[in-house]
Amino acid sequence: xxxxxxxxxxxxxxxxxxxxxxxxxxxxxxxxxxxxxxxxxxxxxxxxxxxxxxxxxxxxxxxxxxxxxxxxxxxxxxxxxxxxxxxxxxxxxxxxxxxxxxxxxxxxxxxxxxxxxxxxxxxxxxxxxxxxxxxxxxxxxxxxxxxxxxxxxxxxxxxxxxxxxxxxxxxxxxxxxxxxxxxxx
Amino acid sequence: xxxxxxxxxxxxxxxxxxxxxxxxxxxxxxxxxxxxxxxxxxxxxxxxxxxxxxxxxxxxxxxxxxxxxxxxxxxxxxxxxxxxxxxxxxxxxxxxxxxxxxxxxxxxxxxxxxxxxxxxxxxxxxxxxxxxxxxxxxxxxxxxxxxxxxxxxxxxxxxxxxxxxxxxxxxxxxxxxxxxxxxxxxxxxxxxxxxxxxxxxxxxxxxxxxxxxxxxxxxxxxxxxxxxxxxxxxxxxxxxxxxxxxxxxxxxxxxxxxxxxxxxxxxxxxxxxxxxxxxxxxxxxxxxxxxxxxxxxxxxxxxxxxxxxxxxxxxxxxxxxxxxxxxxxxxxxxxxxxxxxxxxxxxxxxxxxxxxxxxxxxxxxxxxxxxxxxxxxxxxxxxxxxxxxxxxxxxxxxxxxxxxxxxxxxxxxxxxxxxxxxxxxxxxxxxxxxxxxxxxxxxxxxxxx
Numbered sequence: 001x002x003x004x005x006x007x008x009x010x011x012x013x014x015x016x017x018x019x020x021x022x023x024x025x026x027x028x029x030x031x032x033x034x035x036x037x038x039x040x041x042x043x044x045x046x047x048x049x050x051x052x053x054x055x056x057x058x059x060x061x062x063x064x065x066x067x068x069x070x071x072x073x074x075x076x077x078x079x080x081x082x083x084x085x086x087x088x089x090x091x092x093x094x095x096x097x098x099x100x101x102x103x104x105x106x107x108x109x110x111x112x113x114x115x116x117x118x119x120x121x122x123x124x125x126x127x128x129x130x131x132x133x134x135x136x137x138x139x140x141x142x143x144x145x146x147x148x149x150x151x152x153x154x155x156x157x158x159x160x161x162x163x164x165x166x167x168x169x170x171x172x173x174x175x176x177x178x179x180x181x182x183x184x185x
Numbered sequence: 186x187x188x189x190x191x192x193x194x195x196x197x198x199x200x201x202x203x204x205x206x207x208x209x210x211x212x213x214x215x216x217x218x219x220x221x222x223x224x225x226x227x228x229x230x231x232x233x234x235x236x237x238x239x240x241x242x243x244x245x246x247x248x249x250x251x252x253x254x255x256x257x258x259x260x261x262x263x264x265x266x267x268x269x270x271x272x273x274x275x276x277x278x279x280x281x282x283x284x285x286x287x288x289x290x291x292x293x294x295x296x297x298x299x300x301x302x303x304x305x306x307x308x309x310x311x312x313x314x315x316x317x318x319x320x321x322x323x324x325x326x327x328x329x330x331x332x333x334x335x336x337x338x339x340x341x342x343x344x345x346x347x348x349x350x351x352x353x354x355x356x357x358x359x360x361x362x363x364x365x366x367x368x369x370x371x372x373x374x375x376x377x378x379x380x381x382x383x384x385x386x387x388x389x390x391x392x393x394x395x396x397x398x399x400x401x402x403x404x405x406x407x408x409x410x411x412x413x414x415x416x417x418x419x420x421x422x423x424x425x426x427x428x429x430x431x432x433x434x435x436x437x438x439x440x441x442x443x444x445x446x447x448x449x450x451x452x453x454x455x456x457x458x459x460x461x462x463x464x465x466x467x468x469x470x471x472x473x474x475x476x477x478x479x480x481x482x483x484x485x486x487x488x489x490x491x492x493x494x495x496x497x498x499x500x501x502x503x504x505x506x507x508x509x510x511x512x513x514x515x516x517x518x519x520x521x522x523x524x525x526x527x528x529x530x531x532x533x534x535x536x537x538x539x540x541x542x543x544x545x546x547x548x549x550x551x552x553x554x555x556x557x558x559x560x561x562x563x564x565x566x567x568x569x570x571x572x573x574x575x576x577x578x579x580x581x582x583x584x585x586x587x588x589x590x591x592x593x594x595x596x597x598x599x600x601x602x603x604x605x606x607x608x609x610x611x612x613x614x615x616x617x618x619x620x621x622x623x624x625x626x627x628x629x630x631x632x633x634x
Contacts, residue, residue, distance in 0.1 A: 061204070088204040089267075091291045099210050144213035155212070157295020 047180030104136035193394025222246025358498030361548030380424030389616035
């Protein structure tokens with residue numbers, strides 16, 4: 001169990017000006033659901049070399065590596081993007097984080113896409129972004145994918161699954177988080 | 186909770202390998218990678234894997250070749266084919282060859298999740314089937330004796346026939362050939378199978394103790410007999426009494442047992458009342474009792490009484506076709522017992538085992554496999570894992586007489602263990618008392634040089 005001398009602070013960084021509001025919503029959800037102090041970081045830039053011309057998408061792994069190399073005064077950082085990101089094996093990802101790493105990514109690009117010719121309401125988009133952010137933050141705290149489909153750490157491969165997932169960490173994941181900091185479910 | 190799997194990703198592109206292992210890490214699986222088919226083969230020989238993700242297009246050995254090799258050598262390993270060059274033909278070919286699924290790069294995240302769930306369920310089902318098969322093996326009566334040689338098939342044919350009758354059986358064969366297993370099979374197939382099967386090693390106990398164990402005693406029959414006690418001849422009531430190493434019992438005991446066999450009555454030590462007993466006797470010996478009769482070491486009348494039906498179990502060197510089956514059986518057994526997944530033997534090692542004489546027969550083979558499995562650091566047993574069975578001098582293999590083989594082997598084991606009787610007896614799989622008797626009979630002496 002990690003004993004902390006000071007409370008953890010999570011920095012939430014908008015990447016590009018159109019991600020600022022989403023970053024604020026995410027920061028509020030992290031404070032509310034994970035009982036962590038959050039701060040909005042000044043806007044970050046996407047490294048141009050992360051862009052893949054063949055796929056017209058940004059490589060999440062490359063962006064993550066570049067942000068991990070930066071020095072932040074926060075314990076964990078969540079970067080909020082408004083571009084389409086991918087992992088080489090996947091067509092796309094909603095978010096990405098290294099297990100036990102420092103930075104996580106959330107992309108709102110596919111969260112606001114139409115489903116059955118219906119565009120989601122902005123409130124639903126921000127709700128989805130917050131779920132992805134909490135999931136990726138869980139990975140930063142070394143949580144693995146969870147079997148419980150009601151848990152935020154359950155893997156959601158599409159928007160339908162993501163919408164079904166409630167804002168809730170199961171008791172095993174809660175117990176694991178409590179090992180890191182004073183987490184209240 | 187879902188079981189975590191050992192996964193290997195085989196792809197020539199590092200970025201793909203990293204991407205996969207990154208995702209598997211988050212799901213809690215143990216993932217490793219290989220950059221080519223050949224690297225994957227080497228890793229498969231070292232460690233067991235539950236699941237392989239294999240790219241079709243790779244330089245050297247391609248994914249289809251690797252799939253074919255894996256399904257031939259490790260059929261329990263699941264393989265999922267991945268490719269960026271998807272075609273109906275290649276996917277049909279891969280599925281026909283035993284691939285569990287087929288993914289086109291890049292795929293949607295939920296597709297990989299679905300494949301993983303499907304494999305996980307298949308693995309669970311396979312595990313359940315294996316467990317049930319293993320359970321059936323233990324309850325199936327003949328499955329404990331393994332052999333496909335003509336001699337063993339003949340024994341399998343005879344066992345049910347012998348089991349039907351109640352006549353005494355004498356099982357002969359060298360030490361370690363499985364005489365007790367055959368006796369158990371006869372009992373299990375007989376109408377006495379609901380009654381006890383009691384096995385006594387006559388060579389393991391002194392005469393006085395054997396007498397007390399068999400016949401029981403009354404309170405105060407001898408010093409220390411503070412309670413009356415039933416003997417095995419009473420306890421076995423309705424069942425089968427297996428007397429191993431019957432050739433080791435004294436002339437007095439032979440007379441006593443002869444009387445019991447004829448009258449089916451016993452009297453406890455120190456007692457006066459006759460007690461009716463009901464049992465079937467199966468005896469076993471590794472000695473040539475006819476020769477012992479000629480030398481007046483064994484009573485002829487007792488011999489004919491216990492040897493109504495004779496069953497000879499051939500030594501392992503005379504049924505080498507059984508070695509492969511036995512090796513696989515013991516590999517499974519000790520992999521399960523030691524929880525180490527060692528499930529293959531190289532062709533060279535198998536050849537070595539087939540050429541070896543196995544003076545200790547199946548017991549020695551079992552011990553050799555157990556030792557190799559315990560000490561093995563990979564899933565495949567190689568020649569070097571059996572280096573200990575080649576340590577015998579060459580003249581040992583050329584020995585023709587069985588008596589000489591026994592003498593040299595026992596001498597060698599004793600020398601190797603500095604004449605520590607307990608340790609040597611444990612290795613030989615016999616009791617200390619039996620070893621003392623053998624040392625005396627074979628006239629073995631400590632080699633001071």
